[in-house]
Structures are given as C-alpha cells and as structure tokens.
Amino acid sequence: MAVLHAVIMAGGSGKRFWPLSRHDRPKQVLPIAGPRPMVAETVARLDGLVPIERTCIVTHEAQVAPILASLGVGPPPRVIAEPFGRDTAACIGLAAVHIRRHDPDGTMLVLPADQVIHPAERFREVMRAAVEVAERGDALVTFGIKPPYPATGYGYIHRGARAEEVRGIPVYEVLRFREKPARAVAEEYVESGEYYWNSGIFCWRVSVVLDCLRRFVPRLYAALERIGATIATPTEDIVLREAYEPLECISIDYAVMERAEAIRVVEADFEWSDVGSWESVARLRRSEADAHGNVAVGACELLDVANTLVIGDEHHLVAVIGLDDLIVVRTPDATLICPKHRAEDVKHVVERLQRNGFDRYL
C-alpha cells in the first residue's frame, strides 16, 4: 500500500469575514465556526488518518506565522509558503512536487482549511474509501456531499453510473460539474437525487495529478518542474518567486477536474459546510440560538430581534432593536452591520476600503 499525504490549502484571504478577518488574520486562523481556529480543526480531523509528519499546509508567506500560532502546542505540520496566491491548481501542484521528491508513488488527500465537518470519525471513514479507490489506479477522486437543502452558494456534481462500493460507501462516475446554480435549478438538483455538493476535497496519486497538470495546463506544469528542481537548494526561494509570479490564477476544478476522464465521486454523508460567509456561520451556529433564533457572542441586548447573529465581546455592549436576519460583527476598531442575504457583499466593503486608502482596517 502506498503512503498517504495530506495537503491542507490555507491560502484564503477571508475578505468575507471582515472585520474579524484581516490581511494578517485570515479566516482559517479564526475560531469563526467554533471555539478553535478552523485550520486547527482541520489538522485535528486528520488525526488517525494521516500522521502529522506527512501533513502539510500550503499558504501565503505572510500567513505562515499566524497559521502556526493558531495550531497551538504539539508537533507542527510542514508549511509550504506561496509567495503569491495563484488559486488551487498552482497550490496543489506546488504541494505535489514537494511530496514527489521523497515519495513519487504517494497519494495525496487535498483539503481546504476552512470547512466545518462533523463527525470527524465518519469523515475519516469516507476518506479511507477514497484512498483505496485512488491508490489502485488513475482516478481523480472527489467527494460529493448529499445536499440537505438546495444551496445556491455551492457548486454541484452530477453523478453518473454506480462504479463500485468501497467499505460500504458508494462510488459513482461523474457526468458533469455544475457551477453555483440559481434557486430553481438547485431545487431540481436536490429533487433528482443525482447531484452532490462539490466539497472541494480531492484524493489522487501524486503522479496522476501531475500528469493531468502536464496535459491540461502545460505552462503551470513547466513552472512546477522548475520549482521542483530547486527545492532544498540555495536558489529555491528566488526560483519559486520568479516562476510563481507570472502564473495565471486558475482553480483545480477548471484546470483539471472539468477536463479529465477518470473522475470518481465518493458519496460523503457527513455534515459539511465551507463557511463561505457570515451567513453560513449563522447557519452553523444555529444550535446556540435562543428562542428567537438569535446567536450572540459577547454582551448584547436584543429587543424584538430574530434570527440575528451578533459577534462581539464582553467589553462592549451591542444593542439592537426591531431588526431580523441581521449580522453584526464588532471588533475593537470596526463594526459590520449587514442583512444575512447581503453577507456575500462584505468583500465589496473590503474592496472599497482598499480603494479609499483605509488600510488600517484591512
């Protein structure tokens, strides 16, 4: 049996979690969905599946320190620093050339750092099934979440024929990947029973994904080869910077998944959320809600308020009157007030602050 490696992608800037997330405090290091930072939860979730010495985190060089700090005590995973964010195809390729040096026959499990998944034991069981599928051939294995509701904020996977069952978990062929759908389309997807949420988690052999990158995105592949040749040499940093900077930003979905032939989707029946906005935080934390559906962290006084998320602290009182479905996030130097259905637009506020020179709030 080949050796399994885990690659945690932690490069997000988390603009949509402003004002809690900042340039030097991205969402993956924040305890947004629970008491622990999300990247620490992701590392902990792998316990018993991949040992820490075969786990690596890929992130922007500016975020290495906050990520390591957020992990707490214990032996740290390896961290691969990107000099520039170039989306997931480059990120995964970079991790692959690092792993290949020592283990060209290895298998990679690729996971975003900012997902909430329960229960961890079931997550590991589903991963083990996928690893079996990946290790025995050339399949690119994805994980399809059985959709509990017709989300419009996620991509979908249209499954094809049933390929097999591994460890009691069904594995399907993939007909097509679908981008975030309109509401009515999402409802059709869910009703058909043939669609999964695209989890953004992948499993494949290192050699298989590198071969796909070579075929589908040859310029990226050439850069990766150049980088791979200098790892652990004196020119590593400068070559990485030179080779990475001109790369196009392209996702692994677009670069590889939508073009490759041998795709499999493993049915994942654990609870899953990619925590894309404050709205999804409100959804995730609904078990903490009071009788009116309000979730409040910190001192607050809510009068005729329902289904509202207030994130603050004990040192500042937030009082809200007569509003529903609101998000209020207060930090020492900035406060956000936003209806839940506008949570995606928080990133536009951050972009405006950038344009207007309010760097101190970024």
Next chain:
Amino acid sequence: MAVLHAVIMAGGSGKRFWPLSRHDRPKQVLPIAGPRPMVAETVARLDGLVPIERTCIVTHEAQVAPILASLGVGPPPRVIAEPFGRDTAACIGLAAVHIRRHDPDGTMLVLPADQVIHPAERFREVMRAAVEVAERGDALVTFGIKPPYPATGYGYIHRGARAEEVRGIPVYEVLRFREKPARAVAEEYVESGEYYWNSGIFCWRVSVVLDCLRRFVPRLYAALERIGATIATPTEDIVLREAYEPLECISIDYAVMERAEAIRVVEADFEWSDVGSWESVARLRRSEADAHGNVAVGACELLDVANTLVIGDEHHLVAVIGLDDLIVVRTPDATLICPKHRAEDVKHVVERLQRNGFDRYL
C-alpha cells in the same frame, strides 16, 4: 416695566439618546443636534433678551457639574439643584419661589434646555411679544409652533379667537390642549390651520404662576412655601429634600395649563424641534446628508444604504450594507442599531439594562 427672568429646565435624563447619553451625561450636555451642547445653545439663544445674572438653570443635583462644564467659558448662570426629579410643575414652582425672594413682580420665561430653534433673532422677537402680553396682566402665555408637518410625537394647541397682535405677531385665545395625536388626527390638525405644536415654552408673571399652583395643586404649593421660607438659611438643603421627595410627578401642562382660564398662545414662526429621539436628530441634521440621505459622523463605509444616521468617531469604522432608515450610534463601550421608526424604544433598552444589572452601560 417689570424685570424678566429666564428659567431653563434641564432635568431630563435623556434615556432616548443612549448610548451617547448616560446617567451622568444627559442629552442636554451633549452636542446632539450640532457642534455645541444643547444647554449651551439654549443659554446663548437668550443673549440680548435676558442677562446671564437673571438666567437660572434647574436640574437634578447629579447633573449640576456636567451642565456647568458644558457651558464653557464666561460668567455662568445660577443653577438650582433639585434633589429628585418631580416633573415640570415642581421644577417651575421651585424656580418661581427663588425669583420671588428678590423680585416678586418679576416675569418668568420658562424654556426646556433641549430644544433646537432657528433663527435665534426671530426667537427673541417672539419672546418679546409674549413678555409684553404676560407683564400687563394675568395671562399664562404659551408659544404655538406653526406645524410644518403632521407630527405624532408632539402635543398640539387648538387656538381660539384672535386676541390681539403685538409687535406684528398674532396672539390667540386657547380652546384646548391636545395630547400627541394619531397620524390621521395630526393630519386634520395641520389641514385646519387652527392647531399649533405645543412648544413647552411659557411666559408669565411669577405671582401669576404661583397663584395658579396654589389653586390647582395646593400640596405642591405648600411644599414650595416651606422651601421658599428656608432659602439661604442653614436648613435650606434638608427642607428642600424633605419637601420635594414626597411630591407627585406632575407636568405644568396637566397641573396648570389645562385648568387655568387666562391662557394665550403666541404664534411662533421660528424653526423648532424638541429633539425627542435619534429620529429627530436625523431629521434636524438632514442638511448634512449625502446624495442618499445618509448623515454620518465619524469613519464609515455605507454600501447600498439610504436615509441612515451613523454617529461614531474617527477611531472606529462602521460599515453598513443594504439597509435603509437606520440609526447607528457607537460609543467606546456600547453600540445601538435601530430602525428610525423604533427610535422611541431606545428607552426600553435602557430600562432592560437597568433591570439586568448592566449599570456600567447606563
């Protein structure tokens, strides 16, 4: 010609201006409607009408220091401290017995400390006409504001026959005082042209108002006589406290105006607001609004926001997305978020905080 005195009533607690107003920082000492504290504006408005040495401010003893501090440089007016707030009849009676000691034939102009009035020159001209009316007889003179819109938050005065014209300003008899009306009733009032807003400003001879208090609220009058007899004696403080404490809270409108015979209303054509809530602050400051009707003090970023008032400072950024007709008031230790039409309910938040033991925010 008798001597004119001004009595500024500054006893309000300003719960409706929380979190900017606090127990020891009532609204009258705050620059809520403009750059200067409201009580300082009220004193300044009397310049040229009543000299500062014949101006007194009546307030709660706990508010004497912040009020004097808010007045800035220059000779201060006299301050009469009430040991307990007992509404306007007691407040005015207390001021009257103080004035009577030196000037039993004097005339009093009574003004709330928390009104916004423009222009000051026209205000003084209207006051002079009222003083003429009051000085020559037994009339209790009120001021009726020509209503620019059908407000439901003010009391109204139904005027009767035209009594006279003084300095070119019409003076009417009064048919009846009306409490805050429903919307449809307010519209009828305004349409009829026979109704004024009740400004809460009064003018009368000291002896006339004391005689009314003697006839209509004899227990209050007896307490005032007891207090008056000990002014400037060693027992003044203890007698004031003893006599004041058991008094009923009763307004001058209810105690006197609705029962007296010789009432006059002087038509006041200056711009007037009693600044009763954050909603009226938004209305008063509308000249500062941007193209979307937003008025903002301090650092803020508003995305798809209209007709909103944000009060903050330069040290904390307030970002609002996709909300209209909102009020946001941020102080270092508390933030209020409230739709304009719920502005009256801010006092309920304050009451809840009291009940829940959050004294640090009061």
